Amino acid sequence: MTRWIAFWNILRKDMKTYYLKPPNISWGLIFPFAWMLMFYIRSKTAFDIRELLPGVVSMSILFGTTSMLAVTITFERRSRSFERLLLAPIENNLLMLAKTGGAILFGVLNAFVPIGVAAFLADLSGTNWTAVIASILLIAATSTFLGLFISVAVHEVFEAQTFSNFFRFPMLFLCGLFIPIGRLPFFLRPLSYILPLTYGADILKTAINREGTLPLWMSFPLLLIFAVGLFLYSLRNIKRKWVL
Amino acid sequence: MELLRADNVVKRFDAVTAVDGVSFSVNQGEIFGFLGPNGAGKTTTINLLTGLARLTSGSLYLEGEEYSTRLKRAQAVMGVVPDESNLYEELDGFQNLTFCASLYGIDRRRREQRAKELLEQFGLAQVGKRFFKSYSRGMKRKLTIAAGIIHEPKILFLDEPTTGIDVMSARQIRTLILELNRRGTTIFLTTHYIEEAERLCHRIAFIVAGKIIRIGSLEELMQEYQRDTVLQMAVEETGPELLLSLRQQFPRYSIRRTDERSIRVVSGGSITLLPLLDFLTGRGVAVTEARLIRPTLEEVFVRVTGIESELMMQEREGKKK
Numbered sequence: 158m159t160r161w162i163a164f165w166n167i168l169r170k171d172m173k174t175y176y177l178k179p180p181n182i183s184w185g186l187i188f189p190f191a192w193m194l195m196f197y198i199r200s201k202t203a204f205d206i207r208e209l210l211p212g213v214v215s216m217s218i219l220f221g222t223t224s225m226l227a228v229t230i231t232f233e234r235r236s237r238s239f240e241r242l243l244l245a246p247i248e249n250n251l252l253m254l255a256k257t258g259g260a261i262l263f264g265v266l267n268a269f270v271p272i273g274v275a276a277f278l279a280d281l282s283g284t285n286w287t288a289v290i291a292s293i294l295l296i297a298a299t300s301t302f303l304g305l306f307i308s309v310a311v312h313e314v315f316e317a318q319t320f321s322n323f324f325r326f327p328m329l330f331l332c333g334l335f336i337p338i339g340r341l342p343f344f345l346r347p348l349s350y351i352l353p354l355t356y357g358a359d360i361l362k363t364a365i366n367r368e369g370t371l372p373l374w375m376s377f378p379l380l381l382i383f384a385v386g387l388f389l390y391s392l393r394n395i396k397r398k399w400v401l
Numbered sequence: 402m403e404l405l406r407a408d409n410v411v412k413r414f415d416a417v418t419a420v421d422g423v424s425f426s427v428n429q430g431e432i433f434g435f436l437g438p439n440g441a442g443k444t445t446t447i448n449l450l451t452g453l454a455r456l457t458s459g460s461l462y463l464e465g466e467e468y469s470t471r472l473k474r475a476q477a478v479m480g481v482v483p484d485e486s487n488l489y490e491e492l493d494g495f496q497n498l499t500f501c502a503s504l505y506g507i508d509r510r511r512r513e514q515r516a517k518e519l520l521e522q523f524g525l526a527q528v529g530k531r532f533f534k535s536y537s538r539g540m541k542r543k544l545t546i547a548a549g550i551i552h553e554p555k556i557l558f559l560d561e562p563t564t565g566i567d568v569m570s571a572r573q574i575r576t577l578i579l580e581l582n583r584r585g586t587t588i589f590l591t592t593h594y595i596e597e598a599e600r601l602c603h604r605i606a607f608i609v610a611g612k613i614i615r616i617g618s619l620e621e622l623m624q625e626y627q628r629d630t631v632l633q634m635a636v637e638e639t640g641p642e643l644l645l646s647l648r649q650q651f652p653r654y655s656i657r658r659t660d661e662r663s664i665r666v667v668s669g670g671s672i673t674l675l676p677l678l679d680f681l682t683g684r685g686v687a688v689t690e691a692r693l694i695r696p697t698l699e700e701v702f703v704r705v706t707g708i709e710s711e712l713m714m715q716e717r718e719g720k721k722k
Contacts, residue, residue, distance in 0.1 A: 159506025166503035174491045237487035241548075244451055245504035246477035 163247045164255045171259035175229045190270050206279040211361035212334040213271040215354060218296045221267035224321035226260040226304030231317040250392055257301045264297030288364035295380045296357035302387035309394040334358045353383035404429040404556060404587050410459035412445055419445040421611035427589055432582050434602030435591040438708050442611040443591040447558050451481050480554035484561040486541035490534035494525055494544050497533055498551055505552035519547040539570025556587045599698040609706050626696045632666040635690035639664055650680055667700055
């Protein structure tokens with residue numbers, strides 16, 4: 158019970174003080190809305206919106222979570238308020254789950270903005286919603302844990318931002334969202350398959366448009382392995398680097 | 402009764418040994434002082450004791466139980482106030498306290514009640530709804546101490562609690578420390594203010610370059626130097642040249658400047674006043690007062706460590722700026 162009181166309050170404080178702030182809401186929620194609108198104006202047809210939805214959803218989650226978590230944790234470490242959490246009688250894994258929980262929720266919220274907009278503008282019937290929701294959760298978790306991985310590697314807030322982009326932009330172009338993996342230069346293709354977003358985006362493509370190239374039974378476990386792997390690796394680094 | 406014990410604790414950062422075989426114990430209900438200059442290993446020792454740093458070797462005991470491998474259980478009964486206030490700038494005073502209480506699993510009703518009590522006790526009730534970032538340094542430090550005791554710890558670690566704050570706040574904090582101790586909280590205090598350690602602590606350890614070089618109660622530490630004669634002189638000038646010439650002229654005495662207008666002369670035997678006065682007046686330095694005083698902890702510290710207390714303070718204040 159003691160641990161869960163701490164867990165819930167860390168999550169609640171982060172949501173209130175970091176994620177649900179006007180600048181972040183505008184970045185996290187208006188940004189995907191603007192992307193949708195931009196593509197809609199360009200395409201002018203409902204069919205294209207459905208085509209673009211997996212990409213915009215993936216981008217909204219990726220941009221809403223990765224740098225946000227990396228920046229908030231780096232900021233707390235710089236101001237030393239993170240020490241308070243390390244000094245509390247709550248295990249590091251639960252502590253980091255609480256810290257990342259807020260970002261995951263924020264990522265999920267972000268994902269539903271383009272979906273909500275698309276529901277008004279296009280016919281989304283035939284979508285496998287179970288797969289969509291499960292993949293959104295997993296993409297949000299993986300992107301957040303990527304942010305955690307980044308926050309352990311940097312010392313300054315600006316480094317967290319820069320380092321996030323170093324991962325995010327190549328990921329967007331290599332994950333098959335805009336350029337199918339089969340059309341990428343052959344030497345870049347192996348890179349695509351080591352990116353978690355490749356599997357997340359492919360699930361979304363399958364669930365929304367039945368256009369994915371990988372079977373769901375393969376993408377889901379792989380995405381889960383990426384999420385767990387990144388979390389455990391970050392935890393190990395936290396123990397090694399933050400408790401000197 | 403022994404509450405905390407450090408046994409041959411060593412901490413190395415690559416080639417640097419920050420804490421070098423430190424052993425001591427803290428008894429239940431006492432204020433234990435850790436006194437030393439910058440870089441002596443005070444904060445590293447606190448970090449080791451509280452779990453913010455890992456031991457290179459050695460053992461730590463809380464209530465007789467080794468706790469370095471069961472850290473989280475020990476942390477539940479520890480309160481930590483770092484040398485710089487580390488609460489959340491974007492929360493108000495009340496929210497900061499209730500959040501800190503929640504980290505120790507305290508239920509909502511109790512943590513709100515406790516936060517109100519502490520804001521009252523620390524004289525911060527009027528500013529409880531103000532953001533932490535708008536607090537003065539003294540207020541920040543007080544709230545940080547309040548956050549450190551919100552869960553009623555058995556032992557409170559205070560790292561330089563009065564450094565860098567105004568005189569009035571420092572005095573209030575010292576009174577609060579004594580009050581907390583009177584109510585039963587054991588306190589581990591690091592400071593570079595000798596006078597503060599002398600006034601607050603039941604037992605004191607001198608730490609220099611990662612090693613404890615003397616440990617004991619105030620009486621025990623002073624005993625060795627009780628027979629010293631200490632002469633305090635109020636003078637018009639205390640420049641380095643004057644001190645140097647005084648030391649050359651009177652090598653039998655330990656002579657140092659205590660502030661801009663006073664010099665302290667310490668001797669293991671007696672002090673002959675007239676030659677000193679003659680020497681000073683001969684150099685055109687007026688002596689307005691000369692009196693024998695009881696040796697202080699400062700004398701003991703300087704004698705034991707060879708470090709001038711004033712230098713230690715200047716270093717620290719310089720670092721803060």
